């Protein structure tokens with residue numbers, strides 16, 4: 001039983017779709033937090049496009065196929081996961097539930113899949129690694145080289161299995177709802193990974209500004225989300241930082257995708273950041289359809305932005321993604337019921353995906369291909 005802010009009771013057995021979780025969670029959250037989670041950039045054209053384009057894809061089922069032994073597992077970067085759905089890095093989870101990232105990580109491991117810790121996690125990257133089992137990836141932004149090296153080394157030391165380099169946010173976003181609400185998540189994030197390293201990390205003015213926002217005394221210094229924007233000239237250095245696999249998140253162009261493969265990255269995530277930073281781009285799934293066939297024999301291709309149904313997962317896999325990631329639905333599950341809520345959100349997607357592949361006529365998610373969709 002869930003009680004929302006209007007003291008209305010939501011029975012758990014009425015939460016059977018992600019849309020139900022979305023509605024229940026926004027009923028529980030403050031307006032500032034729900035705007036933080038749900039908003040897209042500017043006129044939200046891309047936000048709507050992400051969903052519309054997924055909805056517009058037509059699926060082509062086949063008959064008289066053996067679908068009795070269905071298998072949703074796949075491999076990512078050489079590791080088996082039980083479902084082709086992972087949790088994307090996303091800051092602010094502590095504000096949905098006191099267990100924050102610990103709850104989300106436990107829920108994803110309950111489903112045998114990957115959890116991605118954002119740099120700006122409420123709990124420290126080490127605590128999340130120590131207190132949860134299962135494969136975890138660590139996400140880093142475009143900070144100075146010293147800061148990136150610091151976090152990448154800590155992530156490796158803590159046992160993370162891959163690094164996600166967020167490429168699509170070279171300068172901070174400007175979310176209009178947050179301006180209207182006079183709200184900044186910076187003032188609310190706990191930044192667990194700074195604890196114990198304050199002297200070094202806060203001495204970097206860019207990172208300090210990213211963490212605390214711009215104070216009245218400070219001149220704005222940041223060129224990016226915590227540092228200098230990266231260029232291809234920095235990439236060889238970054239690739240050489242670690243022997244962990246690196247995934248570039250936020251690829252939206254074939255030439256960029258090819259270049260990521262050329263320079264030795266291990267994966268890309270085709271993503272428009274859930275349309276949170278830039279408006280007017282193509283839908284993420286529209287871009288996936290162009291990019292994946294051009295590179296997925298050379299580099300693992302993942303997908304996010306707009307996944308809300310198991311059939312959406314199937315569509316992305318048909319178009320060449322190896323696995324997808326979910327963002328906002330983590331927040332909905334966490335807010336509604338902590339670890340159990342995130343587990344249930346994944347469970348709904350898993351059940352729907354199982355149904356989707358059975359009706360499409362395949363036993364394994366690996367057998368989905370372009371012939372099952374018309375775009």
Ligand SMILES: Cc1cc2nc3c(=O)[nH]c(=O)nc-3n(C[C@H](O)[C@H](O)[C@H](O)COP(=O)(O)O)c2cc1C
Pocket residue numbers: 036037088089090091092118119120139166249271272273274275276304305306307325326327328329331
């Ligand atoms: C509240 C929120 C915070 C986010 N924070 C980060 C972040 O810290 N780093 C990052 O690379 N992406 C971040 N993202 C983007 C997600 O990783 C992902 O690209 C996006 O949410 C996928 O779209 P979806 O929400 O439609 O599933 C965030 C997304 C949301 C909704």
